[in-house]
Amino acid sequence: MTLDPPVDVPAGDLDSGLSRSRGGFMSRLRGLFGVSAVREEAWEIAEEALIGGDLGASLAARVVASAREIRDPESPGAAVRTALAGLLVPRDPDWDLRPTVPGHPIVVLVVGVNGTGKTTTIGKLAIRESLAGRRVVLAAADTFRAAASEQLRIWADRAGVDMVAHAPGADPGAVVFDALDAGVARGADIVIIDTAGRLHTKQNLMDELAKIRRIVDRRLPGAQPETLFVLDATTGQNGLAQAAAFHQAVGLTGIVLTKLDSSARGGIVFAIEDHLKIPVRYVGVGEGSRDLLPFDPGAFITALYGTPGP
Amino acid sequence: MFDVLSDRLRQTLASLTGRGRISEADVDVAMREIRLTLLEADVNFRVVRDFIVRVREQAIGAEILGSLSAGQQVVKIVHDELVALLGVGGRALQLQGNPAVISLVGLQGSGKTTTAAKLARHTVKLGRRPLLVAADPYRPAAGDQLETLGKALDIPVHRAPVGTSVVDIARGGVEAARRLVRDTVIIDTAGRLTIDDALMAEIAAVNAAVHPVETLLVVDAMTGQEAVTVAQAFAASVPLTGLVLTKVDGDARGGAALSIASVTGIPVKFLGTGEKSDALDVFHPDRLAGRILGMGDVLTLVERAQERGSGGTRAFSTRRAGGGLPSVQERPCRR
Ligand SMILES: Nc1nc2c(ncn2[C@@H]2O[C@H](COP(=O)(O)OP(=O)(O)OP(=O)(O)O)[C@@H](O)[C@H]2O)c(=O)[nH]1
Numbered sequence: 302m303t304l305d306p307p308v309d310v311p312a313g314d315l316d317s318g319l320s321r322s323r324g325g326f327m328s329r330l331r332g333l334f335g336v337s338a339v340r341e342e343a344w345e346i347a348e349e350a351l352i353g354g355d356l357g358a359s360l361a362a363r364v365v366a367s368a369r370e371i372r373d374p375e376s377p378g379a380a381v382r383t384a385l386a387g388l389l390v391p392r393d394p395d396w397d398l399r400p401t402v403p404g405h406p407i408v409v410l411v412v413g414v415n416g417t418g419k420t421t422t423i424g425k426l427a428i429r430e431s432l433a434g435r436r437v438v439l440a441a442a443d444t445f446r447a448a449a450s451e452q453l454r455i456w457a458d459r460a461g462v463d464m465v466a467h468a469p470g471a472d473p474g475a476v477v478f479d480a481l482d483a484g485v486a487r488g489a490d491i492v493i494i495d496t497a498g499r500l501h502t503k504q505n506l507m508d509e510l511a512k513i514r515r516i517v518d519r520r521l522p523g524a525q526p527e528t529l530f531v532l533d534a535t536t537g538q539n540g541l542a543q544a545a546a547f548h549q550a551v552g553l554t555g556i557v558l559t560k561l562d563s564s565a566r567g568g569i570v571f572a573i574e575d576h577l578k579i580p581v582r583y584v585g586v587g588e589g590s591r592d593l594l595p596f597d598p599g600a601f602i603t604a605l606y607g608t609p610g611p
Numbered sequence: 612m613f614d615v616l617s618d619r620l621r622q623t624l625a626s627l628t629g630r631g632r633i634s635e636a637d638v639d640v641a642m643r644e645i646r647l648t649l650l651e652a653d654v655n656f657r658v659v660r661d662f663i664v665r666v667r668e669q670a671i672g673a674e675i676l677g678s679l680s681a682g683q684q685v686v687k688i689v690h691d692e693l694v695a696l697l698g699v700g701g702r703a704l705q706l707q708g709n710p711a712v713i714s715l716v717g718l719q720g721s722g723k724t725t726t727a728a729k730l731a732r733h734t735v736k737l738g739r740r741p742l743l744v745a746a747d748p749y750r751p752a753a754g755d756q757l758e759t760l761g762k763a764l765d766i767p768v769h770r771a772p773v774g775t776s777v778v779d780i781a782r783g784g785v786e787a788a789r790r791l792v793r794d795t796v797i798i799d800t801a802g803r804l805t806i807d808d809a810l811m812a813e814i815a816a817v818n819a820a821v822h823p824v825e826t827l828l829v830v831d832a833m834t835g836q837e838a839v840t841v842a843q844a845f846a847a848s849v850p851l852t853g854l855v856l857t858k859v860d861g862d863a864r865g866g867a868a869l870s871i872a873s874v875t876g877i878p879v880k881f882l883g884t885g886e887k888s889d890a891l892d893v894f895h896p897d898r899l900a901g902r903i904l905g906m907g908d909v910l911t912l913v914e915r916a917q918e919r920g921s922g923g924t925r926a927f928s929t930r931r932a933g934g935g936l937p938s939v940q941e942r943p944c945r946r
């Protein structure tokens with residue numbers, strides 16, 4: 302299991318965070334799957350466990366159905382793991398944030414519903430990037446929520462990076478425009494934009510986000526911003542509707558799955574990856590500056606089910 | 612996707628329409644659809660399992676009632692069982708004590724700070740003089756956020772210097788309330804994970820120090836299957852008196868709240884319906900049931916049929932003037 306972050310940041314412990322509260326099911330599952338005779342009951346328990354992990358009832362049924370098709374699996378548990386892995390988008394293991402236009406900063410646009418961990422993720426990302434020797438500018442484009450820019454300011458100070466902010470209630474698009482200007486003028490390597498949390502059902506707010514996206518495209522043509530959707534791991538089936546709406550508004554390129562240090566399993570990302578083909582890029586495993594890790598599919602599934610990878 | 616599920620459920624039930632009796636096989640088909648609908652609404656899978664057993668028993672052999680078809684009857688049984696799960700009674704906000712102390716607890720990002728401001732405004736409407744207490748020293752700028760909200764509402768906010776323990780912040784808040792002649796104290800605590808023993812012990816200590824008359828668990832309506840575990844863990848640390856379900860202005864069906872209420876018996880007291888400080892509604896269990904089921908139109912039909920006749924039938928506890936059922940917040944379900 303490789304959990305080493307690419308930069309010199311000591312990692313939080315994904316495995317221990319994830320495995321804390323799920324001993325019960327696994328021992329039951331192992332007990333059943335350990336015997337050679339594959340029993341119906343075991344498949345049912347597997348399906349329930351997937352539902353309990355927020356995969357969703359239909360997807361859980363599908364995973365178990367395709368696991369059953371696998372010939373001569375090591376064990377039913379291994380078959381379920383294989384089926385789960387098959388839902389994830391194929392990804393380049395060497396993926397990293399990279400500039401798309403020489404001389405222009407990388408642009409990262411961070412979006413999501415209220416309270417999922419956008420600002421905290423940006424704080425952690427800013428620290429990672431700045432430790433990796435990149436020059437970072439933060440854009441405080443959440444001008445709506447009370448004290449949102451004060452919160453980001455504290456993270457900017459922790460990371461020792463610049464931040465562009467306007468007065469509360471200002472046009473977030475103007476903040477973004479200024480931050481991109483500042484990024485170019487100061488020779489920044491990366492501009493990270495914090496946006497206000499918004500429910501995906503509020504069309505006016507989603508339009509506002511699409512406008513921010515257009516401002517990025519206009520100010521830095523060809524920049525292809527990395528558009529990260531921040532999802533709370535405790536989210537249930539609504540997560541898919543959220544991701545679909547944000548994808549439609551701004552074109553998502555990646556997911557950050559936060560609060561994986563909780564007892565929640567984050568299974569809804571399987572549905573999202575499967576439906577929308579958007580990969581999880583990072584996971585949040587705490588509120589500290591080092592608690593952002595690159596997503597490792599094998600480690601994620603292992604931490605979810607507690608068995609070693611196939 | 613909710614549309615698809617509701618449509619499927621509706622089709623299943625429509626196929627039962629007009630029959631005098633429903634066979635066991637018919638019921639099984641309907642139960643499969645109901646199970647799916649509930650699971651997709653994030654009702655806990657154990658709660659769903661028990662629920663299906665109960666509904667199945669009642670649904671087998673359901674007779675035509677007045678002008679209701681058998682299929683509609685099944686919808687009614689499901690609806691009534693959902694309302695029963697959510698429970699009744701004991702939802703009024705308790706304000707005994709001088710000052711009356713209300714504490715808000717929950718996971719990170721569930722909406723405690725926003726809810727604290729909304730509740731403060733709500734108590735002003737009830738004729739109270741609230742004081743807000745910023746007891747989250749961990750999240751950057753949490754105190755600033757509460758202070759900004761308090762200022763906009765013209766409600767004082769108690770803050771303590773960096774380094775003050777959370778218990779002392781809470782105690783200081785109660786003292787400040789006495790000094791400022793405020794009769795209601797609303798404590799905004801930090802978000803915490805249930806597996807964080809130290810922080811769970813911290814809220815227990817706060818409760819022991821200031822004895823809130825209400826300890827409300829703030830839960831995001833979009834929460835999935837973990838909701839029950841989370842609520843049970845909080846309930847094990849502090850005596851929870853109610854739930855506040857937030858972000859219900861989205862399109863989540865809020866099965867999490869139903870699961871918590873049914874497993875722990877803690878009543879839902881308020882719904883957060885928007886980001887502004889006036890977006891707080893007192894909770895009506897029947898409307899949430901309708902939202903989870905996504906069968907508003909069928910339920911309205913059932914209700915009308917009951918209004919028209921069949922004298923002895925149990926009236927819907929949900930009936931309101933004008934008869935519209937059962938969107939949350941008098942607003943159409945967004946699907
Ligand atoms: N345990 C844990 N808490 C987290 C994680 N990420 C964020 N949080 C906490 O979740 C809460 C909300 O985080 P924010 O970063 O303010 O969320 P946001 O999405 O910016 O919120 P809004 O801007 O209000 O929509 C804070 O208390 C964070 O400390 C995580 O990975 N693990």
Ligand SMILES: [Mg+2]
Nearest residue numbers: 419420443449
């Ligand atoms: Mg934020």
